[in-house]
Every structure is written in C-alpha cells, then in structure tokens.
Amino acid sequence: DTAVSQTPKYLVTQMGNDKSIKCEQNLGHDTMYWYKQDSKKFLKIMFSYNNKELIINETVPNRFSPKSPDKAHLNLHINSLELGDSAVYFCASSQDWVGLHYNEQFFGPGTRLTVL
Amino acid sequence: GQNIDQPTEMTATEGAIVQINCTYQTSGFNGLFWYQQHAGEAPTFLSYNVLDGLEEKGRFSSFLSRSKGYSYLLLKELQMKDSASYLCAVRGNSGYSTLTFGKGTMLLVSP
Numbered sequence: 001d002t003a004v005s006q007t008p009k010y011l012v013t014q015m016g017n018d019k020s021i022k023c024e025q026n027l028g029h030d031t032m033y034w035y036k037q038d039s040k041k042f043l044k045i046m047f048s049y050n051n052k053e054l055i056i057n058e059t060v061p062n063r064f065s066p067k068s069p070d071k072a073h074l075n076l077h078i079n080s081l082e083l084g085d086s087a088v089y090f091c092a093s094s095q096d097w098v099g100l101h102y103n104e105q106f107f108g109p110g111t112r113l114t115v116l
Numbered sequence: 117g118q119n120i121d122q123p124t125e126m127t128a129t130e131g132a133i134v135q136i137n138c139t140y141q142t143s144g145f146n147g148l149f150w151y152q153q154h155a156g157e158a159p160t161f162l163s164y165n166v167l168d169g170l171e172e173k174g175r176f177s178s179f180l181s182r183s184k185g186y187s188y189l190l191l192k193e194l195q196m197k198d199s200a201s202y203l204c205a206v207r208g209n210s211g212y213s214t215l216t217f218g219k220g221t222m223l224l225v226s227p
Contacts, residue, residue, distance in 0.1 A: 004158075033214075041201060043159065043217040056214050090158060097212050104149075105215065107158035 003027050004108035006091050012114045013081060020077045021111045023091030031055075032074040033092040033105065034066060043090070049074050050097040078113075086115045118142045120218035122204050127224045128194055136189045136202050136221045144209030150178050150189045151203040153220065159203055163189065191223075199225045 004025045013019055025032060033056075034046040048056035052068040063079045074091060091108040119141045128134040140148070147166040151159035165171055165180035165187060177190040191198055201222050205215040 040219065041153075041222075042219050043203060045214055045216070048212065048214055056212060102164055104161045104164070107160070109158050 004091055004093055004106050006089075006108040006111050008111060009109065010112050010114075012116065014116055015081055015083060017081050018077070018079045019081060019113070020075055021089055021091075021113075023074045023076070023108055025072055025091075025093040025106070025108075027093055027106060029093040029095050029106075030071055031094045031097045032068065032071075033094075034074065034076050035090040035092060035107075037088040037090060037110070039087070047074075047076075048097065055097055081113075081115045083115050086113055088112050118206055118208065118216040120204055120206055120216060122202075122218045122221045124219070125222045125224070127226065130194055130196060130225055130227050132194050133190065133192050134194060134223065136191070136204075136223065138187045138189070138204030138218060140185050140187070140204070140206050140218075142185070142206055142208060142216075145182060145206065146209040147207040148178075148180055148187050149205040149207070149215060150176075150187075151205060151217075153201045153203060155200070162202075194225050196225050196227070199223060 031050045033048045037043045046060045047066045049068045051071050065077045068074045088110045090110045092105040094103045094105045122138045150162040153159040163178035170179045175192045180187045201220040203220045204218040
C-alpha cells in the first residue's frame with residue numbers, strides 16, 4: 001500500500017507551459033507539504049496545508065499555486081514554467097501541523113520536472 | 117532564520133562505523149531530524165532528537181547537544197545499502213512542524 005503517492009513521476013515540458021502535479025496520501029494525516037529539491041539536492045519547503053487550509057507559504061513565486069480539494073490531496077499547479085523550475089518536487093504529509101511532538105513527515109516518491 | 121551545515125561527502129568501508137555531523141544556527145529550535153535518501157528516491161525518516169543526548173535505533177544512533185547547536189548520526193556495521201544521502205533537518209519553534217533541511221551528506225560505502 002502506497003502511503004504518499006505522486007503523479008506523474010517524470011514531467012518534461014517546454015518553457016512557458018502550464019503543468020500540474022498531483023499528490024495523495026492514505027495515512028489519514030491532516031497536514032501536507034510541497035518541497036522542491038534542486039540539482040544540488042537541497043530540499044526546501046514551499047507550502048504547507050492543514051486540513052485543506054494554507055498555513056505556510058515560503059515566498060514562492062505566485063506562478064506556483066497549490067490546491068487542496070480535501071485533506072488527502074494536495075496538488076501543485078505551475079504557470080508559465082521557467083528553466084529554473086527544473087527540479088524534483090516532493091509531496092509529504094504528517095499527522096498534523098503541530099511542532100510539539102514527533103510528527104514525522106512521510107515523503108512521496110517525487111516528480112522530476114524538466115523544463116526545456 | 118536557520119542555517120544548517122553538514123559535510124558534502126563522506127566515504128567509509130563496509131563493516132566500519134561512520135559519524136555524520138550537523139551543526140545548526142537557528143532563531144528557534146524544536147527538534148532535529150535525520151532522513152536517509154537513496155538516489156532517485158524519497159527521503160525516509162531515521163531519527164528524531166529534541167532533548168540532549170543519544171537516541172539509539174538498531175545500527176543507527178543520533179546525538180544532540182542543544183547548547184552547542186550540534187548533532188551527529190552514527191552508523192555502525194556499515195552495509196553497502198547504507199550508501200545514500202543523509203539529511204539533517206531542524207524544526208523551528210514557530211509552532212508548526214515545518215522542517216528546514218541541510219544540504220545533505222552523500223555517504224559512499226565501499227567493499
């Protein structure tokens with residue numbers, strides 16, 4: 001059983017296009033995240049949602065628009081793709097948003113986005 | 117803000133012990149995590165420290181000193197499958213579970 005799944009696994013597209021990445025978790029968690037991992041393997045938080053509500057937005061360009069139709073899904077839509085958007089995007093989830101206990105994050109397999 | 121430093125690469129031999137260090141300077145601290153990431157795969161959780169001291173979990177142990185802003189991950193009886201990137205991540209005290217990751221240490225285990 002897959003805990004956190006993402007589609008697609010690979011995405012190759014032209015500059016200027018609009019694309020979406022989907023994420024689903026079946027762990028019953030309340031909180032979901034999007035991370036970007038660049039070519040130097042630096043993993044950086046982009047967004048965090050708790051129970052469909054945005055709680056963290058780490059100064060990401062507004063070309064990136066997350067959407068959470070329900071607490072098990074967090075999708076990422078990217079408009080007007082740029083070369084610098086090429087990276088691996090990871091979705092993750094945790095039990096809740098509270099930073100007062102263990103609250104391990106579970107990561108999806110990643111989506112490798114290549115912008116040509 | 118948060119600044120997290122860890123060595124870029126390390127090499128070790130199968131069966132040996134290796135220690136991966138992580139130092140951090142943060143505006144707040146509410147826990148330190150270690151994740152393992154094999155090439156082309158997702159990060160997976162290894163350990164969590166919020167109080168000073170050593171946490172042991174099988175072949176892996178993690179140590180934390182909050183006063184020194186320092187942690188290490190100790191891997192014993194190294195196996196070839198331990199070749200991976202090891203990510204140190206700090207949780208701030210904003211009340212949220214958001215993690216700030218270091219750039220990772222690539223460990224290569226040779227026969």
